[in-house]
Amino acid sequence: xxxxxxxxxxxxxxxxxxxxxxxxxxxxxxxxxxxxxxxxxxxxxxxxxxxxxxxxxxxxxxxxxxxxxxxxxxxxxxxxxxxxxxxxxxxxxxxxxxxxxxxxxxxxxxxxxxxxxxxxxxxxxxxxxxxxxxxxxxxxxxxxxxxxxxxxxxxxxxxxxxxxxxxxxxxxxxxxxxxxxxxxxxxxxxxxxxxxxxxxxxxxxxxxxxxxxxxxxxxxxxxxxxxxxxxxxxxxxxxxxxxxxxxxxxxxxxxxxxxxxxxxxxxxxxxxxx
Amino acid sequence: xxxxxxxxxxxxxxxxxxxxxxxxxxxxxxxxxxxxxxxxxxxxxxxxxxxxxxxxxxxxxxxxxxxxxxxxxxxxxxxxxxxxxxxxxxxxxxxxxxxxxxxxxxxxxxxxxxxxxxxxxxxxxxxxxxxxxxxxxxxxxxxxxxxxxxxxxxxxxxxxxxxxxxxxxxxxxxxxxxxxxxxxxxxxxxxxxxxxxxxxxxxxxxxxxxxxxxxxxxxxxxxxxxxxxxxxxxxxxxxxxxxxxxxxxxxxxxxxxxxxxxxxxxxxxxxxxxxxxxxxxxxxxxxxxxxxxxxxxxxxxxxxxxxxxxxxxxxxxxxxxxxxxxxxxxxxxxxxxxxxxxxxxxxxxxxxxxxxxxxxxxxxxxxxxxxxxxxxxxxx
Ligand SMILES: Cc1ncc(C[n+]2csc(CCOP(=O)(O)OP(=O)(O)O)c2C)c(N)n1
Ligand code: SF4
Numbered sequence: 001x002x003x004x005x006x007x008x009x010x011x012x013x014x015x016x017x018x019x020x021x022x023x024x025x026x027x028x029x030x031x032x033x034x035x036x037x038x039x040x041x042x043x044x045x046x047x048x049x050x051x052x053x054x055x056x057x058x059x060x061x062x063x064x065x066x067x068x069x070x071x072x073x074x075x076x077x078x079x080x081x082x083x084x085x086x087x088x089x090x091x092x093x094x095x096x097x098x099x100x101x102x103x104x105x106x107x108x109x110x111x112x113x114x115x116x117x118x119x120x121x122x123x124x125x126x127x128x129x130x131x132x133x134x135x136x137x138x139x140x141x142x143x144x145x146x147x148x149x150x151x152x153x154x155x156x157x158x159x160x161x162x163x164x165x166x167x168x169x170x171x172x173x174x175x176x177x178x179x180x181x182x183x184x185x186x187x188x189x190x191x192x193x194x195x196x197x198x199x200x201x202x203x204x205x206x207x208x209x210x211x212x213x214x215x216x217x218x219x220x221x222x223x224x225x226x227x228x229x230x231x232x233x234x235x236x237x238x239x240x241x242x243x244x245x246x247x248x249x250x251x252x253x254x255x256x257x258x259x260x261x262x263x264x265x266x267x268x269x270x271x272x273x274x
Numbered sequence: 275x276x277x278x279x280x281x282x283x284x285x286x287x288x289x290x291x292x293x294x295x296x297x298x299x300x301x302x303x304x305x306x307x308x309x310x311x312x313x314x315x316x317x318x319x320x321x322x323x324x325x326x327x328x329x330x331x332x333x334x335x336x337x338x339x340x341x342x343x344x345x346x347x348x349x350x351x352x353x354x355x356x357x358x359x360x361x362x363x364x365x366x367x368x369x370x371x372x373x374x375x376x377x378x379x380x381x382x383x384x385x386x387x388x389x390x391x392x393x394x395x396x397x398x399x400x401x402x403x404x405x406x407x408x409x410x411x412x413x414x415x416x417x418x419x420x421x422x423x424x425x426x427x428x429x430x431x432x433x434x435x436x437x438x439x440x441x442x443x444x445x446x447x448x449x450x451x452x453x454x455x456x457x458x459x460x461x462x463x464x465x466x467x468x469x470x471x472x473x474x475x476x477x478x479x480x481x482x483x484x485x486x487x488x489x490x491x492x493x494x495x496x497x498x499x500x501x502x503x504x505x506x507x508x509x510x511x512x513x514x515x516x517x518x519x520x521x522x523x524x525x526x527x528x529x530x531x532x533x534x535x536x537x538x539x540x541x542x543x544x545x546x547x548x549x550x551x552x553x554x555x556x557x558x559x560x561x562x563x564x565x566x567x568x569x570x571x572x573x574x575x576x577x578x579x580x581x582x583x584x585x586x587x588x589x590x591x592x593x594x595x596x597x598x599x600x601x602x603x604x605x606x607x608x609x610x611x612x613x614x615x616x617x618x619x620x621x622x623x624x625x626x627x628x629x630x631x632x633x634x635x636x637x638x639x640x641x642x643x644x645x646x647x648x649x650x651x652x653x654x
Contacts (some may be wrong), residue, residue: 063499078344082345
């Protein structure tokens with residue numbers, strides 16, 4: 001068995017998550033990936049905003065920072081620039097990352113600031129009682145979308161790619177083994193990496209949309225996911241409504257902290273003028 | 275008289291003095307978003323900080339700027355941001371976060387007319403109450419208000435010292451006039467400048483409690499990533515830094531957070547009095563309105579009117595007790611301010627007197643004449 005005790009703050013349990021919630025599955029995958037990547041605990045700063053998913057930092061033994069709703073990436077920006085040696089992981093809900101925190105999300109990706117962002121995408125605002133989020137699929141219900149959402153949803157991974165992220169992968173809580181690998185790859189990538197994970201919220205999303213239990217949600221992920229390689233050969237219509245999983249994007253681009261370091265060196269040598 | 279070195283005399287604006295002073299204070303991290311009339315501070319620091327090996331970053335908005343400086347301070351760097359009305363409003367939630375988590379930082383608000391976009395290029399002093407109560411909840415905060423370029427230099431350094439000493443956000447309230455006025459400044463000598471650093475823990479990481487109630491009420495700091503692995507949250511927390519719902523611990527936290535400032539007001543509060551000993555009229559002034567107040571009392575004295583001034587440097591915590599003392603022998607208080615009477619109300623609370631307000635909200639500076647007219651009116 002994986003030695004989770006090595007990383008958990010056991011005295012902080014029981015956790016606040018509902019039975020069947022995807023948050024725990026993602027937290028465990030993250031710990032396995034950290035173990036594999038051999039990054040020491042003291043070098044990791046785990047930063048979050050507000051939401052069910054954002055409660056993860058309280059349970060794990062790293063430098064943990066639970067901030068304000070939507071601002072985790074901005075707090076993390078300060079930590080990283082002040083102490084570039086820190087390995088930054090941000091955990092965030094779909095609302096936290098792309099609704100209220102959307103601006104920081106796209107700009108950190110644009111800067112290609114070295115951090116790994118794990119978005120727990122449960123299609124809903126869990127913490128506040130199941131309201132619709134920008135990730136709620138069109139037609140699906142939330143407590144503020146009783147007739148079904150009429151808004152098109154954001155493709156979170158697509159948004160990160162478009163904004164300039166250098167590593168982007170999508171997985172689901174059903175595909176936990178792959179998830180470990182993606183998180184590990186994200187951690188080892190120098191630059192802005194995003195791991196989007198579809199996560200069940202049985203309490204609100206599954207209930208309001210009459211999907212059933214968490215197990216039904218996981219089954220739904222299993223039946224509707226297509227590996228990215230296979231998706232490449234499929235038509236747009238065939239892919240409609242499917243979850244494309246895998247490493248979606250992996251490129252090289254200058255990283256912001258390194259670029260800043262170079263600027264400082266240039267200025268100090270007197271080579272930069274204005 | 276001590277000889278002044280020529281290179282210690284400069285002509286500069288308040289915004290320039292603020293940026294310079296921040297560097298002298300040891301600030302090496304700035305995050306901000308451009309806004310008139312504060313932008314020069316960011317511009318200067320974008321040039322200066324890389325040279326000092328520090329970090330300058332222009333963020334995507336003020337919400338992010340505030341969050342970023344808190345993150346940097348948590349990693350151990352003295353950090354600051356600068357803004358004006360609309361941006362200051364956006365920073366409020368995270369100013370509360372800094373208060374709650376006791377992470378030192380400095381926010382410069384170069385005031386312009388508001389609310390909303392208001393008067394981007396004209397001065398105001400209407401953020402005085404927002405600087406105290408802008409974020410929600412009972413919270414500790416310190417606000418300073420210099421009135422000249424030299425005072426801006428001194429009080430920017432002091433702002434960092436106060437932030438470090440008490441682990442609170444400190445707000446430097448400038449206004450468009452002080453920010454942009456070009457004035458002669460004689461720099462203090464290096465040995466005259468006091469720099470304070472936050473007190474860091476020497477505790478073993480295994481036993482360290484990030485919010486331990488020590489007898490000073492100011493917990494000892496550990497830089498993030500220095501081997502302590504603790505938790506920071508804006509939720510109500512106990513000594514361990516983890517969230518709590520225990521009423522006793524909640525109460526203890528709120529009371530300590532506020533006591534941390536209340537019990538040190540003697541050390542924090544600073545003001546200056548001129549010609550008050552025999553005065554019958556006291557002008558209570560701060561920020562750029564104090565400039566005109568000094569002129570006005572000089573004229574009054576020339577005419578034999580016994581007027582003096584009480585200039586406030588630390589608006590919050592407010593010098594209630596000191597003003598109460600003065601009200602034992604002075605009964606006439608005049609408060610000039612570029613708002614509709616935000617500090618006048620505090621002065622009347624402190625003195626129990628009907629305060630005479632001199633207010634301007636048309637984007638113009640209160641002139642010495644306007645204050646002098648009120649002095650004359652009171653004196654007859
Ligand atoms: C500024 C602000 N607005 C609103 C809230 C209330 N709030 C708390 S969590 C949350 C949404 C959480 O949803 P999400 O980010 O998707 O995370 P989840 O709970 O689903 O994991 C909201 C709206 C808040 N804490 N702060
Ligand atoms: S409300 Fe939903 S997201 Fe929140 S803990 Fe419960 S199942 Fe998880």
